[in-house]
Amino acid sequence: MIKLVDLKKDFDGKEVTKGVNLEIKEGTVTCIIGRSGEGKSVLLKQIIGLMEPSSGQVLVNGKNTIGLSEKERNILFEHFGYVFQFAALLDSLNVFENIGIKLLENGRSPKEVLPIVKEKLQMVQLAEDTLYKYPSELSGGMRKRVGLARTLITKPKVILYDEPTTGLDPITSRVIQELMYNMQQRFNLTSIIITHDVNMFQYADRIALLHDGKIQHNCEAKTVWDSKDPYIHQFIRGLSEGPIQTEIPHAKDKF
Amino acid sequence: MILRIVDFVGRKTLGICRSLGSFGLFLFTTVTTLFTTKLKVNKLFAQMERIGVSSLSVVVLTGVSTGMALALQTYFGFKRVGGEQFIGAIVALGMVRELGPVLTGLMVTGRAGSAITAEIGTMRITEQIDALKTLRINTYQYLAVPRILAGTIILPFLALFTMICGIAGGYVVCVHVLGLSPDDYITSIKMYAEMEDITGGLIKSCVFGLIITWVGTYKGYRTRGGARGVGKATTSSVVTASIMILIANYFLTKFLENL
Numbered sequence: 101m102i103k104l105v106d107l108k109k110d111f112d113g114k115e116v117t118k119g120v121n122l123e124i125k126e127g128t129v130t131c132i133i134g135r136s137g138e139g140k141s142v143l144l145k146q147i148i149g150l151m152e153p154s155s156g157q158v159l160v161n162g163k164n165t166i167g168l169s170e171k172e173r174n175i176l177f178e179h180f181g182y183v184f185q186f187a188a189l190l191d192s193l194n195v196f197e198n199i200g201i202k203l204l205e206n207g208r209s210p211k212e213v214l215p216i217v218k219e220k221l222q223m224v225q226l227a228e229d230t231l232y233k234y235p236s237e238l239s240g241g242m243r244k245r246v247g248l249a250r251t252l253i254t255k256p257k258v259i260l261y262d263e264p265t266t267g268l269d270p271i272t273s274r275v276i277q278e279l280m281y282n283m284q285q286r287f288n289l290t291s292i293i294i295t296h297d298v299n300m301f302q303y304a305d306r307i308a309l310l311h312d313g314k315i316q317h318n319c320e321a322k323t324v325w326d327s328k329d330p331y332i333h334q335f336i337r338g339l340s341e342g343p344i345q346t347e348i349p350h351a352k353d354k355f
Numbered sequence: 356m357i358l359r360i361v362d363f364v365g366r367k368t369l370g371i372c373r374s375l376g377s378f379g380l381f382l383f384t385t386v387t388t389l390f391t392t393k394l395k396v397n398k399l400f401a402q403m404e405r406i407g408v409s410s411l412s413v414v415v416l417t418g419v420s421t422g423m424a425l426a427l428q429t430y431f432g433f434k435r436v437g438g439e440q441f442i443g444a445i446v447a448l449g450m451v452r453e454l455g456p457v458l459t460g461l462m463v464t465g466r467a468g469s470a471i472t473a474e475i476g477t478m479r480i481t482e483q484i485d486a487l488k489t490l491r492i493n494t495y496q497y498l499a500v501p502r503i504l505a506g507t508i509i510l511p512f513l514a515l516f517t518m519i520c521g522i523a524g525g526y527v528v529c530v531h532v533l534g535l536s537p538d539d540y541i542t543s544i545k546m547y548a549e550m551e552d553i554t555g556g557l558i559k560s561c562v563f564g565l566i567i568t569w570v571g572t573y574k575g576y577r578t579r580g581g582a583r584g585v586g587k588a589t590t591s592s593v594v595t596a597s598i599m600i601l602i603a604n605y606f607l608t609k610f611l612e613n614l
Contacts, residue, residue, distance in 0.1 A: 150485050174491045182489035188482035192474075202490045205497065207393070254490060 101126040101290055102147065102258070107156035108313075109142055116142050118313030119156070124306075129284060129291040131300055131321070133335060134310035135344065140294040141185070143310065144260050147292065148182055149173050181251030181259040185266060187243040189235040189250075195221075196231045199249045220249040224279055241272035248279065259283070261293040265300070277303060298336050301325075309335060311344060381573045385503055388495040395501060402505035406467040406568070407513060413462050414513045418520030421454055422446055426525035430533055439533075443540035444547035446525035451548060451556045453604075455518035460563030460600040463506075463513060464593055468571040471502055472592035475575025476585040484576070499576070503568040510564030511557040518556065555611040562607060563600050570596040 107120040116139035124130050134140050145151040147158055149165055158165045160176055168176065189198045197204065199220055200213040218228060224245040235243060244264060251259060264280065265273035281303045284291055293300060301307060304321040309332050316331045327333060334342030429445045475498060478484050487494050522544070529535045574592035578584050 145485070148489055150488060177489075178491065180489070182486070184482050184486060186481065188486035190478070190483050190486070191481075201487075202492065205492050250486075250490070 101161060102292070103157075103159040104143075104147070105157040105159065107143070107146060107158065108154045109139065109146060109151065110154050115313055117146075117153070117310075120310070120313070120315055122308055122315050122318065124290060124292060126290050127288050128305040129293065129303060129321075130306045130308060131293045131295050131304040132308050132310055133295060135335075136296075138310050139313060140310055141262050144182075144262055144292065144294055148180055148260055149177060150182075179255060179257040181254055181256035183244070183247050183251055183259060183261045183264055185262040185264075187235070187247035189238075189243055189246055191235050194232050194234050195226075195238070195246055198235070198246055199253055201250070202253055216253065217249075220252050223252060223283070224249045225275070241268050241276065244268070244276055245279065248276075248283070252283065256287075256289065258290045258292070261291065261295070263294050263296065265295065265297045273297060273299070301336075307332070311335075377577070378573055381499070381576065382503075382569055385495050385499040385569075385572075388493060389500050389504065392493060392496045392500075394504075395496070398497075398501035399505055402501045403509045405470075406463065406502075406506050407509035410463050410466045410513060411516065413466050414459055414517050415520050417458050417462050418450070418455070418517035419524040421458060421517075422450055422521030422524030423528045425449055425454070425521070426528040427532075430529070430535075439535055440539040441543050441547075442525065442529055442535070443522075443543035447522050447544040447548045448552060450518045450521035450525075451552045453556075453608075455521060456514045456556045456559040456563060457600065457604050459510065459514040459517045459560060460567065460604075461597055463510060463564075464567050464596045464600065467506070468567040468596050469589045469593050471568060471571035472575040472578075472589045473585055475572060476578030476588045479576065479578045480581055480584060494576075499572045502572050503565065506564040506568030506571075507561055508564070510567070511560040514556060514560035514563075518553075558611065559604065559607050562603055566599045566603060567596050570599065 102124040104120050104122040107117055108115065109117045120143060122130075122132075132140050132143065142151060146153045149158075149168075153166065156166075163176065165173065165176060190201070193201065196210075196214070196217050200208075200210070200217045203213045203216065204210065217231070221228065221231065226242060226245050226249070230238065230242065230246075235246070238246065248264075261280065265276050268276065277297075277300060280291070280293075283289060284303070293304065301321050301324055307317075307319055307321050307324045308315050309317040309329075311331055317327070317329045319327055319329070319332070324332060324336060330343050333339075334344050426442055426446050429442045430439060433439055433441060433445075475484075478498075484494055484498070487497060526537070526540055529540050530537045571592050574588045574595070578588040580587075
């Protein structure tokens with residue numbers, strides 16, 4: 101369904117992704133893991149067209165999305181959703197307006213939109229009394245749920261999650277993971293999840309490790325803990341020894 | 356050494372050309388969006404309220420104080436040659452043709468232009484604009500069109516307030532402070548101020564409104580790099596818009612005079 105072919109991106113000559121190749125099949129959950137600053141979010145933004153790659157291809161159902169016009173892109177990505185790391189809720193709008201913004205902007209009346217928003221709010225297990233609250237009045241977990249509800253309103257077939265559980269306590273993280281899993285099962289979604297949370301692996305089909313600007317390892321999620329690949333072995337166990345270098349070489353020798 | 360200088364000049368020139376191109380393209384896309392998509396009237400009115408009503412007190416204060424000072428200065432100068440009866444005309448022409456539009460433009464730049472940049476800049480760095488894009492919402496239609504159109508429409512009204520307040524301030528100084536005849540003040544205005552002076556001032560204000568909101572929206576839209584980036588973008592927005600207003604004022608004065 102989605103295929104990344106030799107995807108490269110540089111910022112002012114500094115290469116972030118150096119040729120990413122990855123295939124994501126329809127109806128699957130793929131976790132992309134990797135150290136901070138490896139370009140995981142950049143990769144996700146290139147998939148949905150928020151950033152243009154320096155070179156390479158992003159194929160969606162066989163069609164290259166690079167260089168498409170705004171109109172063509174809107175059609176192609178109509179059923180793509182994106183859940184941002186910090187939810188990216190519009191802080192001047194309340195929860196109702198945030199979730200229903202797409203429909204309201206398309207000319208639907210608030211009266212028409214309200215029951216749809218309420219339904220999505222229920223799906224993400226938020227009480228109706230949050231409807232008229234502003235993002236500043238919500239906790240981190242609630243914001244992420246509102247972000248997810250806003251995505252669901254577009255009836256997505258593909259959802260891209262950028263670190264959906266980062267910054268949340270273990271219980272809220274679990275609730276969010278289960279919510280994502282439920283949505284996945286209910287709507288047969290294709291999900292791409294950027295995460296550092298190894299607990300997420302139990303809901304995934306495939307795990308891809310991004311390191312040094314490339315996918316170093318791509319395996320089935322159920323075999324990830326048995327993997328002999330030195331990169332994945334080191335990363336998921338959080339070991340300082342291994343092929344993935346820490347930022348300060350031999351830092352531990354100094355202390 | 357020479358190659359390095361050529362390289363530096365070349366890079367700078369390309370950078371300036373790129374910025375100007377992007378700046379022009381931003382307005383072009385906004386105008387195209389205005390004519391090809393449905394105008395969000397409620398958003399337009401909300402922006403007119405934010406730019407216009409919220410700037411009213413500043414504009415009134417600017418108009419009154421400028422009109423009063425101008426009347427006083429004119430009196431000190433003109434009393435030497437016995438031309439006190441022309442103070443009304445000087446204040447009115449000064450406020451209507453130059454000071455009203457320019458001062459309103461500069462005050463609104465500081466009051467509303469900076470707010471537009473800070474708001475959109477914050478939306479940019481907190482990924483709110485990206486969120487709109489992923490929802491396939493036209494960000495030009497949502498953010499740029501209502502602000503730029505609102506600024507262009509509302510600034511002439513604000514300038515009109517400045518003009519009226521300036522003339523009224525001058526009247527108060529002439530009649531109640533300097534003890535001059537109210538008839539002289541009003542008669543000289545009627546004699547020397549013409550409708551073309553007012554329309555010229557209002558046309559200038561329209562252009563200044565466009566400049567303020569265009570620069571404000573563009574700088575916000577292009578904000579990079581966290582809270583510091585928002586601060587830099589806001590400062591840059593105020594400085595750029597102010598300079599553009601002063602430059603545009605000269606050329607508009609010349610253009611309107613030749614009409």
